[in-house]
Amino acid sequence: MTTRKKGLKTIDLTLIGMFVALMAIGANITNIFPFMVVGGVPITLQTFFCILAGALLGSRLGAIAMSVYVVVGLVGAPVFAHFKGGFATVVSPTFGFLLSFILVAYVTGLMIEKNDSKASYIVAALTGMIINYVIGTNLMFWAYKMWAEAPAGFTYKMAWTWMMVPLPKDILLAVCAGVIAPRINMARRKTMSHHTKHAS
Secondary structure, three states: OOOOOOOOOHHHHHHHHHHHHHHHHHHOHHHHOOOOEEOOEEOOOHHHHHHHHHHHHHHHHHHHHHHHHHHHHHOOOOOEHHHEOOHHHHHOOOHHHHHHHHHHHHHHHHHHHHOOOHHHHHHHHHHHHHHHHHHHHHHHHHHHHHOOOOOOOOOHHHHHHHHOOOHHHHHHHHHHHHHHHHHHHHHHHHHHHHHHHHHO
16 A cells, blocks of 8 residues: 555555664663663663664665654653653753664665665664764753753763763674674565565
């Protein structure tokens, strides 16, 4: 079922819904599984699933999926970290990370659409992670400076120092996404090709 020639197909809507659900799970994975905290660092999977959305759905659908996720959270569904939701999230210092997911999925998908070699998947995944960190950390800094209650002695360097804690984990997960995604896409293509042959 499509609304227009370039509209969303039923399978597209299904995949978008699936990644919205995965993002919600990824945001709260440590609430669901408390043991997923290593050295005091929670192993959240939002960036991982966001990168996968771009790599598997492409730039357009990946960005749509992340946009839907953000909107669903803003209207009140508890899909953000700590099962939070609502429009008040806009003034949260970490809202920039949520906004960045849309661009992360788009850029990741776009890079792979231009070059779908195995190496490009990893490069695209790491680029997406960098975008997430740059946008999220900078907007967090300005939120603390402009309206949020900043810790004593808060500086731009301190904001980035905070981000060094989850950085190794996010690099590893980005590489994992870059390794997994081409295999999933290859399997999907083989399955589609198989169905096409049998249909004809």
